[in-house]
Amino acid sequence: MKRAWWKGLVVPAALIVLAELAMRVQGSTSMSLAAPSDIVAAFFAILFDGSLLLATRDTLVSAGIGLAAGGFIGLALGILFGLVKPLDRLMEVTIEAIRPIPSVAILPIAMLVFGFGYRMEIAIVAFSCLWPVMIMTRSAMAGIEPRLLEVSRALRLSTWDRVHKIVLPAALPRIMVAFRLAASIALVVAVTVEIAANPLGLGYGILVAQQALQPAVMLAYLVWIGIVGYLLNAALSLMQQRLFGRAGRVEAAS
């Protein structure tokens, strides 16, 4: 296990040093760029004055609730369509028509209905998360080993038992993948909505810094969003492993 883990850090570190040198030598007063050291300083400034944490909370709350709501609806619909084939065929065209609408395109409608604030952002995040979760849940259900369904028939399991003892556990690893994908979509959409319209959260933080001609603060937000996204994915990945344990890893591998 003595792999040289630091080798992967050589290139980023060199780039940072290079950027620092370039900015210093040039004595730049750019409105879009800043020296790494200035970005770090700006980061601590917004960290200690509380604005970064407040913005992070606002973004995560919107993204989280939107993900939960959209994910839940998507999951429920995906299961329903997976179980009731006639309904699936009935809804296919409708879904194919709505799904390609870019989520940000419903922003004007959402603003009309909800105004500015959490509710509007949550609605758009939920709309964006609904589709991938629904579609992947539906296909996860279609991909269940038919033999297992036959076993449940042979044992005469009730519909409820069949769903929660066979169908859901069998589909769960792939549903979990859908949720991880939806989580990254939720963050992207939340920040986009904040930059485009909503006066709260990390996206709004970037926008304000840009308009106040503070590139270091703007880039500090940018780096922080990257870190938040990374941590979110790592947390979900850890949760996935915890949830499925030995059997889950085996399932995912096969």
Added chain:
Amino acid sequence: MRAPDTTVKAAAPVIAFDKITLAFGAKTIISDLSLEIGRGEIVCVIGPSGCGKTTALRVAGGLIPPTKGTVRLLGEPMAGPRRDVAIVFQDYAKALLPWRTAAGNISLALEAAGVAQSERGDRIRDLLTKVGLAGHEDKYPTEMSGGMQQRIQIARCLAQDPAVLLMDEPFGALDAMTRQGLQDEMLAIVAETGATVFFVTHDLEEAVYLGDRVIGLLPHPGRIGIDQRIDLPRPRNQLETRETLEFLRLRRTLFDFIEKAEH
């Protein structure tokens, strides 16, 4: 040991196919098939591949309704799967829940039958012991060999307290040694429980070794071509039984049948 009781058999066949025809669309898979299996009988079904053995077994299990004719189980018309009819599938790896342990997989049948949670633990341990897997309750299917996985599936079927065991080439995917071990274990279990067995196999020696009777199916469409009694004494023994003249003669008869059926 166990001999099929002809008087009981005459009174009430456990499985009765009455002029069964089964078609998928325009294609007739089984045609006008009649068959009676008595209580405690072990009937092996052979035939060229694609002749409808699996389909016949699925009809017997209530998984597919026949297009024509009726299947009776213990005298009652079959209306769908029943818990006292257990099915052992060949592809054990697909028939087990990969997210449940050995104990959890056996538990599924007990849960389905509404056995109280407090009783399940003991029942599961008994069943694991019966299939020679005591102490393996916490293993996941993928952590077990093919033979062990098939034993788990058999244990799950036994948890149903079946009057009938339908087995579709259950040992076909296992190596020769494991297969012989499982054949003997199965015979012992069946002798103890008195279950009636419908056993599909493509291994003619296995059919003779296990069966009280071997049914040979002819293809296109599937129908009975031979119904051979096997009067080899029980308990049977892997070495001695297989060396008897009678065993070799029966094997030859079935071999000739398959030869002809394939043409």
